Amino acid sequence: MILITAPPFPTPCSHLVLLRHLHLPPPPPLRHESTIHRSKISRFRRRVSAVSSSSSSSLLPQPPRPDKASELRALWKRFWKVAAPYWFSEDKDQARLRLAAVFALTLATTGISVGFNFLGRDFYNALSNKDQEQFTKQLLYYLCGFAGGIPFFVLRDYAKETLSLRWRSWMTKHYLQRYLKDQTFYKIQSQSMIDNPDQRIVDDLSSFTSTALSFSLTLFSATIDLISFSNILFTIYPPLFLLLLVYSLGGTAISVFIGKGLVNLNFMQEKKEADFRYNLVRVRENAESIAFYGGEQNEMQLLLERFRSAFDNLTELLIASRNLEFFTDGYRYLIQILPAALVAPMFFSGKIEFGVINQSVSAFNHILGDFSLVVYQFQAISAFSAVIDRLGEFDDLLDNNITSHTMDEIELTYQSAERSSLPVDSNGSSVQSRPQNQKLLEIEELTLQTPTNRTTLLHNLTAYIYDKDHLLIMGPSGSGKTSLLRAMAGLWRSGKGRITFYLNPQTLENSVKTSPGDVLFLPQRPYMVLGTLRQQLLYPAWTTTTMDGGSERDDGMDELKKPTTDDLMRTLKNVRLGHIVDRFGGLDSFHEWSSVLSLGEQQRLAFARLLLCQPKLALLDESTSALDEANEAHLYQQIQSAGITYISIGHRQTLTKFHNKILHISTADPKSIERNWRITEDVNAREDSLLNQ
Numbered sequence: 001m002i003l004i005t006a007p008p009f010p011t012p013c014s015h016l017v018l019l020r021h022l023h024l025p026p027p028p029p030l031r032h033e034s035t036i037h038r039s040k041i042s043r044f045r046r047r048v049s050a051v052s053s054s055s056s057s058s059l060l061p062q063p064p065r066p067d068k069a070s071e072l073r074a075l076w077k078r079f080w081k082v083a084a085p086y087w088f089s090e091d092k093d094q095a096r097l098r099l100a101a102v103f104a105l106t107l108a109t110t111g112i113s114v115g116f117n118f119l120g121r122d123f124y125n126a127l128s129n130k131d132q133e134q135f136t137k138q139l140l141y142y143l144c145g146f147a148g149g150i151p152f153f154v155l156r157d158y159a160k161e162t163l164s165l166r167w168r169s170w171m172t173k174h175y176l177q178r179y180l181k182d183q184t185f186y187k188i189q190s191q192s193m194i195d196n197p198d199q200r201i202v203d204d205l206s207s208f209t210s211t212a213l214s215f216s217l218t219l220f221s222a223t224i225d226l227i228s229f230s231n232i233l234f235t236i237y238p239p240l241f242l243l244l245l246v247y248s249l250g251g252t253a254i255s256v257f258i259g260k261g262l263v264n265l266n267f268m269q270e271k272k273e274a275d276f277r278y279n280l281v282r283v284r285e286n287a288e289s290i291a292f293y294g295g296e297q298n299e300m301q302l303l304l305e306r307f308r309s310a311f312d313n314l315t316e317l318l319i320a321s322r323n324l325e326f327f328t329d330g331y332r333y334l335i336q337i338l339p340a341a342l343v344a345p346m347f348f349s350g351k352i353e354f355g356v357i358n359q360s361v362s363a364f365n366h367i368l369g370d371f372s373l374v375v376y377q378f379q380a381i382s383a384f385s386a387v388i389d390r391l392g393e394f395d396d397l398l399d400n401n402i403t404s405h406t407m408d409e410i411e412l413t414y415q416s417a418e419r420s421s422l423p424v425d426s427n428g429s430s431v432q433s434r435p436q437n438q439k440l441l442e443i444e445e446l447t448l449q450t451p452t453n454r455t456t457l458l459h460n461l462t463a464y465i466y467d468k469d470h471l472l473i474m475g476p477s478g479s480g481k482t483s484l485l486r487a488m489a490g491l492w493r494s495g496k497g498r499i500t501f502y503l504n505p506q507t508l509e510n511s512v513k514t515s516p517g518d519v520l521f522l523p524q525r526p527y528m529v530l531g532t533l534r535q536q537l538l539y540p541a542w543t544t545t546t547m548d549g550g551s552e553r554d555d556g557m558d559e560l561k562k563p564t565t566d567d568l569m570r571t572l573k574n575v576r577l578g579h580i581v582d583r584f585g586g587l588d589s590f591h592e593w594s595s596v597l598s599l600g601e602q603q604r605l606a607f608a609r610l611l612l613c614q615p616k617l618a619l620l621d622e623s624t625s626a627l628d629e630a631n632e633a634h635l636y637q638q639i640q641s642a643g644i645t646y647i648s649i650g651h652r653q654t655l656t657k658f659h660n661k662i663l664h665i666s667t668a669d670p671k672s673i674e675r676n677w678r679i680t681e682d683v684n685a686r687e688d689s690l691l692n693q
């Protein structure tokens with residue numbers, strides 16, 4: 001006679017379903033899941049305490065340390081804040097329907113498990129009674145049960161995974177939209193507000209959606225399971241049920257106690273591995289500079305240092321996990337023999353049949369698994385709470401429209417061009433009214449400071465830019481020229497004063513600050529997107545086809561006619577880059593453009609973007625610094641004849657001939673509140689008149 005009891009060690013995943021339906025004592029529920037996700041999930045194991053330690057460098061004010069209950073309440077609130085929006089979004093009907101289907105399938109699978117529990121009892125009864133006819137019948141029932149039942153398990157998992165994917169995809173878009181809105185990505189990065197936002201969007205979101213669904217289902221099925229099997233076990237032998245209750249409550253308390261250190265270790269692991277990966281990405285991005293410097297040894301040192309730090313933490317983590325597993329494995333297997341031992345006397349005295357022993361073992365293990373969720377899932381639960389914290393923190397940041405937390409702020413406004421008063425006096429030096437020209441930009445009493453340490457760079461600047469006013473900003477390195485452009489772009493707000501752009505009314509209607517059609521900034525370092533040559537040229541004004549067939553812009557640029565291939569070719573020729581089309585295999589060829597084009601070529605490409613966008617106002621930050629004078633002159637002539645008004649930053653004297661105003665900035669004296677700037681007007685007219693004398 002064979003009595004099948006619990007396997008002494010965890011059963012391989014592929015057999016789990018079968019074992020569970022065979023009413024054999026299963027290995028702990030979701031054990032396979034925690035094993036599979038362990039490496040993945042362990043990267044996310046952090047908790048509030050760890051978050052507060054990591055965000056100590058953050059500029060956000062730190063709240064007082066909460067007690068355990070309020071910590072749990074805060075965690076629940078964060079979970080709800082992160083999880084809820086999807087279920088009330090435009091996809092809510094599909095989402096809820098699919099969720100209901102997943103729960104229904106889960107219910108069905110629990111029902112099937114209970115059915116197998118009874119089938120098992122009759123099967124072993126027939127075996128012990130040597131009743132061949134009954135045995136054959138039960139065997140047949142079993143086979144039919146498998147054939148009918150297993151699809152429910154497979155479909156439940158499939159439905160759960162697809163729902164999780166759908167949820168993740170919605171959340172990814174939701175987070176990306178807010179991350180890229182209002183230069184939030186820049187503020188997060190430049191003010192070191194939180195660590196690794198990219199990882200939160202990729203890994204934490206994925207983990208959140210799949211774990212949230214898994215946990216809800218686990219809780220749901222554990223509750224149903226508990227109700228179904230408690231009844232069975234209680235009917236067989238009530239003391240067994242009570243013993244089980246005491247055992248599992250004690251086990252939960254002990255595992256929480258042993259495992260508490262794991263949470264912080266997991267949190268740090270995630271951070272250290274992200275730092276290591278980030279360092280590797282930097283090596284890839286700066287490959288040429290590192291190779292020129294011959295900095296391999298240095299890089300190797302830095303990389304190994306970061307890896308060692310992750311390695312050391314992982315070693316501690318493994319030790320802590322090992323200690324917890326000593327307990328959880330012991331907890332899991334110590335009790336396996338108990339139900340059979342307690343029920344067997346009733347069998348010997350003939351009170352119960354042989355199949356009932358097996359049934360009690362099965363019911364016992366089901367209930368043990370349900371009551372021991374915290375013990376079995378301790379690592380995953382702590383990981384999940386860390387994911388909730390990380391996403392909650394990120395979500396709050398994205399919702400709260402990040403500011404620099406200062407009382408003083410530069411006021412940046414966008415007004416309709418129709419409302420710009422025409423002749424306005426004075427820019428701090430002599431100014432002439434230009435009733436014939438449209439005002440594009442107004443800077444009034446601007447005092448500009450650096451965001452972190454609030455060093456004043458500019459005192460009290462007032463200037464007006466009209467259509468066809470070309471302003472050159474000059475000054476020593478570090479005096480604040482680029483910072484002035486940052487303030488105009490809204491990237492820096494520390495200081496006081498006002499900056500007003502007068503835009504196309506259409507842009508304002510579309511409630512975006514500036515669109516490339518109005519104002520285009522060319523940064524100091526040319527930026528090449530990952531894509532084809534065509535995509536480089538169309539950036540940032542137009543999107544070319546994306547994976548879902550293209551996306552719509554909300555800044556009115558779709559209304560602007562998208563350049564044709566001929567337009568692109570002509571523009572490339574205008575910036576003297578016509579030859580690169582053939583050299584790199586056409587407009588639709590894909591290359592690492594920042595590596596294959598020289599810096600000067602990249603700057604010319606940036607001018608090509610400018611010519612295609614035709615903004616009213618262009619802000620050029622040393623945009624021709626890598627070009628020879630002939631090419632520089634050519635590019636300025638091109639944008640001048642395209643009717644673009646521009647503000648440039650530059651050091652070269654040769655630039656003055658393309659501008660009619662110069663703003664000279666000198667390095668600010670921290671002890672003085674005197675102006676550290678002056679504007680010279682009509683420089684070329686004056687030079688011409690000097691030449692003519």
Ligand SMILES: Nc1ncnc2c1ncn2[C@@H]1O[C@H](COP(=O)(O)OP(=O)(O)OP(=O)(O)O)[C@@H](O)[C@H]1O
Pocket residue numbers: 190450451452453457475476477478479480481482483484
């Ligand atoms: N994120 C930042 N936080 C604090 N200070 C900053 C930050 N970025 C730049 N600075 C400081 O602000 C000052 C002005 O920098 P900015 O880039 O405007 O100089 P610049 O005049 O354009 O110089 P260059 O001609 O060398 O490009 C510098 O002293 C710089 O160190």
